[in-house]
Amino acid sequence: MDKKTKGSWLIHHTNKLHGVTNQSGYENTYLAGKAGILLSAISANKQITVNNDRLEVLAKAANINTTFELPKLVEVLQQQQLIDKSSSGIAVLGVTTATALQHTSDIFDSLTPSPTETATIALAERASLSPILADDVSEDLADMYKLAKPEISQLLSDAEQIGFVDTERLSKSETLLFNGNLFRRESTQKIKNVLDSLKENEQLILSDFTENLRKKACISVDAAKHFLGENLFQKVTAIGLFDISVVSNSTEDVGFLTLPSAFSKYSSSMVDDAFDLAKAFVSSVTYGMTKSAYERGQIQMVEALLSALVRGESVGPVRAIAQDYKVLELKGVVEVRHGTKKGRSGPMLRLLKKEVGELALQAINQGDVSEHSISSLPTAAVTLFKGPEANREIVRRRQTKMSPKATNDMLAVLRTGGGL
Template identity: 60%
Template sequence: MDEKTTGSWLIHHTQRLQRVDSQRGYERTFKAGKAGILLSAISADKQSVLSSERVEALASAANINTLFELPELLRTLKERDVIDQSSNGISVLGITTQSTLLHTAKIFDALDPSPRELASVQLAEAASNAPINMREALDIGDQLQLPAALARQVIEEAADIGFVDSEPLSGDDRLLFNGNIFRRDDPSKVKKVLDSLADSEQRMLSEVTSALQKRGCLEVSDVKRMLGGPLFDKVMAVGFFDLNVVSNSREETGFVTLPSAFRKYSTSMVEDAFDLAKAFVSSITYGMTMSSSSRGKIDLVSALLRTLIRGEPIGPVPAIAEDYKILELKGVVQVAPGRKNGRSGPMMTLLKKEVGELALQVLLQGDASEHSLDALPSAAVTRYRGPEENQQRARKKQLQHSPQATNDILRVLRTTGR
């Protein structure tokens, strides 16, 4: 496994560890992942200087404790020579997402991770290709020379924490998998799933897939109507489709995309970047479809994105101060007062060029077209919940009703070559 992939899994694992009461046994994973999350939040394509107040705000938005965690994480990043601290604030080197993942992996390695932590990363990668059973999972422990009892404990912890998803089989056996199974655009896996369904289910699933290929995304209520509740729950629980949720103070709205919609770029090693790009696409599309001309309606999205990618600010229009808060919190853009063409007001600058480039490709190639996101809320998007978190919710719902429905698909995927 290369360092970028390792870095991605460390950030993935850290996000799961933040949801449990104790990180015991995974302290090095947690520290390295937190350092990577912080670096992603505070870095831009070019070297920049951030005030202490801005660093604390971005850290807080990234769920980093500014009193206990932030000082130590800054020291760690300084030791890697990617930041410098002075009386003026924090100076950060120009960092891309892939560079962030490399630094995350190197920090992890320098912390001398335990065999348990190494096994958890290897396990997640193996389960992202196709579901694996307990014997195959235990083989990973053997390769890392873990005692059998510890290997089984690592597998149990991985399922409990959420490093991998788990479905019970007969006896004490289980299938382990995660949400990346369908992200690698493997037609054989899709075919296996279709072949396992009844003729009517195959037809409905094919119709939805075709519609998504043409339109990029569909409102979740339309997909539920087209599939019916039971089939919708079944395929969402294993990640066959991605559910993206945008929300504001008034409402929460979901839309469905194909996991391979970002297939030219989408691998597990850049999973975090795609959530940023999807959030960016959502916010930009809101400006295209929902914002009025007086607020700053986007008419020429390609020209707007190219301006941002060139490093030039856009604005000033009132909408900028309201519609891109989620991107500000994630450190993707910076909003500040400015003047242009004799007008003054809020202006926006893109801090992460690669995110803008990906959003431009998706919008221009039809993977998220203007008309397909008309279900976005009629107020500014202030929160984005990505596909994997939504898949976890779908699985919990599925387990309350019929675990066998999920198992049917997972067992089929077991026959797909890895």
């Protein structure tokens, strides 16, 4: 497993650990993951200086406790020579999303993690390739990491309770493990296997919907439910066949679907969008194209806009910039400042993470992100973004409570189907 993939799993596990009250036994995972999350939030492609006020805001937005966690995380990043600290703030050396993940992996290794912590990463990786029986993977992990039977049992229990992997009971003696990254890579055969497990009418509906989604890049949840029907929608989103992202403002929350492999044309989607930055970027840009009025700065030529940002140019000034990109500001993707261009003054936008803009441009070029893509995005500025894994958890909990059998057949065929 390369460092970027390992770093992605550490971020994944840390986000899961954040949802439990006790991280006992996984302190190194949590510390390394939090350090990686902070590093991503404060970094840019070029060296950047972050003052203390901005550091606190970015940390809070990243769910980092500024009283107890932030000082320790800054200390860890300083020890790794990734930042220089002064009384007024910190200087961050040029760090991309990919290198942030590599540094996360290095930090984890430097903390001398336990075999169990390391094994949970291997478990998640294995469960993302195809669903696997718990008994089968237990033997492999025990041999690889020299874990005794009680340690393996505890590891699997922790993995299920914390959410490192998902579980489905096939019988009293068989438990199937998988996770939400199943369709982020090598997805063609897996999708075919899912289709083969469905009824003929469901196959046709899902095939038409998937093709429609490929063309449009993203489709609203309401439109998806109408197209697929509630039952089929719950089935396929519970296993991660589609990503659900949610954008919010002061009046409503609106969800939309994208393909998990939307950013994987050139590399691993799981690695590229480990921090959900690209999907947040696409959602904000789509809003600017579809719902922002012309007089306040509606995006007319999205490719030209993104290309200019990727080249390092500032765009604007228009009023919309000060309002519509708050999510991206809080994630450290863009910087908004007052500026002057062509005799006009006002809010200007600059891209801090070039690779995120490149991914957004790639997704938009691959699909038709137009006024037909998201018909019901909020009409006020987007102020919150909830990533796919958090939303899949909600759908999966609801689906599992209703009927565990609804996904069992699809998971089983993924495990036994050819080409995996």
